Amino acid sequence: MTTEIKSPTFPESVADGTIANWVKQEGEPVKQDEVIAEIETDKVVLEVVAPFDGIIVKIFKPAGEVVQSAELIAQFEQQTAQQEPVNEAKEPNKPAVTSTPVSSSSDAKENGPATKKLLKEHNLKAEEVSGSGKDGRITKADVVNHLEDAAPLSPAPATQSALAAPKTSAPSGRHEERVPMSRLRSTIAKRLLAVKQETAMLTTFNEVNLQPIKDLRAKFGKDFEAEHGVKLGFMGFFVLAAVHALKKFPVVNASIDGSDIVYHGYQDVGVAVSTDRGLVVPVIRDADNLGLADVEKSILDYSIKAKDGKLSMADMEGGTFTISNGGVFGSLLSTPILNAPQTAILGMHTIQDRPIAFNGEVVIRPMMYLAMSYDHRLLDGKEAVAFLIAIKDQLESPEKLLLNI
Amino acid sequence: MYDVVIIGSGPAGYVAAIRASQLGLKTACIEKSFDASGKAQLGGTCLNVGCIPSKALLDSSHRYSDALNHFSDHGIEISPPKLDIVKMMARKDQIVSQLTSGVSGLFKANKVTPIFGSAKVLNSNQIEVSLDGNTEIIETKNIVIASGSSPINIPVAPIDQQNIVDSTGALEFSAVPKTLGIIGAGVIGLELGSVWARLGSEVTILEAMDDFLPMADQKISKDVLREFNKQGLNINLGCKVTSAKPSAKNVKVSFDTKEGSSEITVNKLIVAVGRKPNTENLLGEDSGLSLDERGFIPVNDFCETSVKNIWAAGDVVRGPMLAHKASEEGIMVVERIAGKHAEMHYDLVPSVIYTHPEVAWVGKNEAELTEAGVEFQTGSFPFAASGRALASGESTGFVKVIADKKTDTILGVHAFGPSAADIVQQGVVAMEFGASAEDLGLTIFSHPTVSEALHEAAMAVNGQAIHIGNRKK
Numbered sequence: 089m090t091t092e093i094k095s096p097t098f099p100e101s102v103a104d105g106t107i108a109n110w111v112k113q114e115g116e117p118v119k120q121d122e123v124i125a126e127i128e129t130d131k132v133v134l135e136v137v138a139p140f141d142g143i144i145v146k147i148f149k150p151a152g153e154v155v156q157s158a159e160l161i162a163q164f165e166q167q168t169a170q171q172e173p174v175n176e177a178k179e180p181n182k183p184a185v186t187s188t189p190v191s192s193s194s195d196a197k198e199n200g201p202a203t204k205k206l207l208k209e210h211n212l213k214a215e216e217v218s219g220s221g222k223d224g225r226i227t228k229a230d231v232v233n234h235l236e237d238a239a240p241l242s243p244a245p246a247t248q249s250a251l252a253a254p255k256t257s258a259p260s261g262r263h264e265e266r267v268p269m270s271r272l273r274s275t276i277a278k279r280l281l282a283v284k285q286e287t288a289m290l291t292t293f294n295e296v297n298l299q300p301i302k303d304l305r306a307k308f309g310k311d312f313e314a315e316h317g318v319k320l321g322f323m324g325f326f327v328l329a330a331v332h333a334l335k336k337f338p339v340v341n342a343s344i345d346g347s348d349i350v351y352h353g354y355q356d357v358g359v360a361v362s363t364d365r366g367l368v369v370p371v372i373r374d375a376d377n378l379g380l381a382d383v384e385k386s387i388l389d390y391s392i393k394a395k396d397g398k399l400s401m402a403d404m405e406g407g408t409f410t411i412s413n414g415g416v417f418g419s420l421l422s423t424p425i426l427n428a429p430q431t432a433i434l435g436m437h438t439i440q441d442r443p444i445a446f447n448g449e450v451v452i453r454p455m456m457y458l459a460m461s462y463d464h465r466l467l468d469g470k471e472a473v474a475f476l477i478a479i480k481d482q483l484e485s486p487e488k489l490l491l492n493i
Numbered sequence: 494m495y496d497v498v499i500i501g502s503g504p505a506g507y508v509a510a511i512r513a514s515q516l517g518l519k520t521a522c523i524e525k526s527f528d529a530s531g532k533a534q535l536g537g538t539c540l541n542v543g544c545i546p547s548k549a550l551l552d553s554s555h556r557y558s559d560a561l562n563h564f565s566d567h568g569i570e571i572s573p574p575k576l577d578i579v580k581m582m583a584r585k586d587q588i589v590s591q592l593t594s595g596v597s598g599l600f601k602a603n604k605v606t607p608i609f610g611s612a613k614v615l616n617s618n619q620i621e622v623s624l625d626g627n628t629e630i631i632e633t634k635n636i637v638i639a640s641g642s643s644p645i646n647i648p649v650a651p652i653d654q655q656n657i658v659d660s661t662g663a664l665e666f667s668a669v670p671k672t673l674g675i676i677g678a679g680v681i682g683l684e685l686g687s688v689w690a691r692l693g694s695e696v697t698i699l700e701a702m703d704d705f706l707p708m709a710d711q712k713i714s715k716d717v718l719r720e721f722n723k724q725g726l727n728i729n730l731g732c733k734v735t736s737a738k739p740s741a742k743n744v745k746v747s748f749d750t751k752e753g754s755s756e757i758t759v760n761k762l763i764v765a766v767g768r769k770p771n772t773e774n775l776l777g778e779d780s781g782l783s784l785d786e787r788g789f790i791p792v793n794d795f796c797e798t799s800v801k802n803i804w805a806a807g808d809v810v811r812g813p814m815l816a817h818k819a820s821e822e823g824i825m826v827v828e829r830i831a832g833k834h835a836e837m838h839y840d841l842v843p844s845v846i847y848t849h850p851e852v853a854w855v856g857k858n859e860a861e862l863t864e865a866g867v868e869f870q871t872g873s874f875p876f877a878a879s880g881r882a883l884a885s886g887e888s889t890g891f892v893k894v895i896a897d898k899k900t901d902t903i904l905g906v907h908a909f910g911p912s913a914a915d916i917v918q919q920g921v922v923a924m925e926f927g928a929s930a931e932d933l934g935l936t937i938f939s940h941p942t943v944s945e946a947l948h949e950a951a952m953a954v955n956g957q958a959i960h961i962g963n964r965k966k
Contacts, residue, residue: 200932201932201935201936202931202932202935203932222927227900228932229900
């Protein structure tokens with residue numbers, strides 16, 4: 089039975105996505121629920137899984153193509169365990185052969201004889217050349233122009249493979265490489281620039297003595313882990329301190345929508361997580377209802393998901409406040425950029441043993457600089473500073489969490 | 494209310510009507526021509542007084558000339574063949590009648606409503622049709638004007654259809670004129686001149702321009718001129734006709750040349766100086782349409798006029814006045830009306846002169862490419878080196894393929910010789926698919942055929958022709 093494979097239904101906020109790669113190729117047998125393709129949207133990477141055991145008969149949207157929500161991307165042939173693969177041209181178990189059959193192209197469209205000859209002579213695959221001919225066929229001119237574009241400055245001998253030569257533009261012979269921005273990168277770029285241009289952003293600083301939390305961890309860390317199955321970190325304290333301060337200063341938890349101010353009756357705290365694809369911000373929902381252990385657990389879940397590229401769109405949507413931790417990379421002080429349309433973002437930094445004055449004496453304490461960037465359109469300096477001090481107070485007296493003061 | 498009403502049932506009109514109906518549009522086609530017996534005459538110029546009757550006579554006259562002059566080359570000796578011009582004309586008329594009633598049958602089969610009478614476009618939704626003093630208003634959502642063209646009449650040689658005739662009259666001679674003058678050495682003049690020269694007329698062609706077939710490849714123009722003069726067409730260039738005076742049996746034609754004035758006397762004179770679009774009484778005052786300075790209805794590449802829902806196609810719009818161009822435009826228009834994507838490749842409209850040998854070409858010629866600054870290479874193959882052409886005794890002419898120097902993409906195919914039209918047609922197909930000369934070279938051609946000349950010419954582009962020496966690069 090043949091079925092259509094469609095891209096997932098994207099949420100309203102996502103216009104379209106790009107096929108990041110096909111994990112499984114045409115003709116490859118796959119098991120039910122195995123990931124066959126990854127679609128990168130401007131927020132997350134979505135996985136497309138096989139609906140049953142079977143074979144991908146045809147891929148309609150090769151890697152790099154833009155797809156819409158619920159758009160047909162491949163054709164799938166369902167197979168029961170006993171069935172032999174029906175697609176005779178793509179016997180998966182056949183040993184790899186060096187010379188492919190003439191019509192190995194994934195396209196039913198046949199290219200002209202000179203095109204096929206030239207592709208073979210240059211060890212090019214039809215997929216690598218974009219076709220300008222009828223129905224997208226590749227003409228000899230397309231291949232000639234492709235080779236010329238791909239070739240280094242001096243004309244290469246015809247036998248030399250131009251395959252995989254990156255597009256270089258190097259007037260002085262020094263290497264430069266030009267690659268298109270990933271969707272995630274270009275979304276980050278667009279949004280950050282927009283925030284810079286559309287808000288009145290400034291940053292207030294403070295510092296926090298983390299000795300009390302360190303003491304607490306030293307004393308109860310093991311018990312905490314045994315009880316909850318998750319380490320007692322710093323982040324949980326920061327999230328709860330922020331929630332406490334947000335409740336005290338509801339305007340920091342608000343956002344501007346046109347000429348209105350929207351006050352949110354809940355505290356959804358985003359925690360910025362770095363991945364190799366870029367920075368993503370999963371959101372801890374209703375953080376005011378969570379205990380320290382719940383917060384630590386959801387942070388752990390999110391960071392595992394983020395590393396595997398498995399964060400869902402729902403994980404990242406919304407958020408009324410964000411905490412960013414530049415400290416994990418060793419930053420001593422930085423000014424975070426707002427996560428629009430939120431009004432404030434807290435920047436954590438590296439913990440450093442520093443001499444400070446304490447009760448009239450110079451003592452050494454584990455200190456962290458705090459930075460809070462905020463939208464001055466909505467927040468006055470007085471409130472912003474008071475908000476940051478509220479966080480500092482909570483962190484320096486963690487027992488206040490217990491007393492809810 | 495119709496979805497589409499098409500004005501004219503020629504190659505643009507009847508083809509558009511059939512296609513429109515296939516696409517599910519409620520379609521009518523208006524035709525104003527009636528034959529001598531008063532029967533409505535579908536098919537336009539092409540079927541009635543153009544392509545088809547001229548080809549009938551070209552073929553008949555070619556057979557006669559072959560029997561007269563070339564059978565003995567093959568060792569066939571016959572007593573001189575006798576020409577029955579009346580029977581030859583009757584055969585031609587029978588073919589025309591068969592094809593035009595064929596169009597009528599196609600209309601029935603496709604549920605196209607034929608409407609007879611003269612059409613006037615009132616606005617984008619109304620056409621007035623008049624017949625014998627009665628008028629009727631036809632309502633439609635779309636109008637396609639495909640009213641065609643007619644021979645141009647020049648004041649110095651007014652048509653009387655007796656001694657001075659246009660291309661229509663030249664297909665109706667009841668006897669072979671002993672002497673025949675033709676004004677114009679274009680496609681029509683050459684084809685009609687060929688017919689009557691083969692049947693025994695002493696032909697003189699007077700062409701006003703100094704260049705012969707300027708739209709064709711230069712080498713082909715030169716070879717064709719030599720060959721046709723050999724065939725007795727007696728082509729005179731740079732001759733501007735100043736007057737044509739008919740008497741009872743003759744026409745005295747005066748003309749100026751660089752050397753001075755001159756005159757000839759001929760039994761019949763054909764005026765074949767070109768055709769003009771048919772727009773007389775076609776556009777109502779409120780139609781919103783106007784004509785360009787040459788009398789054509791202005792349209793864009795999709796045959797849309799300046800008025801929404803009014804389209805125009807075929808000879809009544811810009812571009813070569815060719816049946817196949819008209820038909821393709823007709824199809825494009827109704828496909829677009831039906832919401833489909835269709836477009837014309839105007840660079841790939843082939844041209845043919847149905848003389849013997851034939852002349853045909855598609856795409857660009859060398860002069861056009863040089864002027865456009867395009868670097869190209871050419872490959873030619875003479876029919877004198879083609880086994881099949883020699884076996885048939887048809888070894889005049891050659892095929893030339895022009896390709897882009899860098900990409901090898903075919904830019905033009907030009908042929909003069911046996912089956913040139915069909916050889917060039919293979920080039921049209923290849924070019925439609927963006928083929929390179931090498932693509933044609935790597936394609937198998939049946940042996941022995943005259944088409945092999947195209948194969949060899951394509952290979953010659955890259956210095957790889959087998960059956961002829963290649964130019965040193």
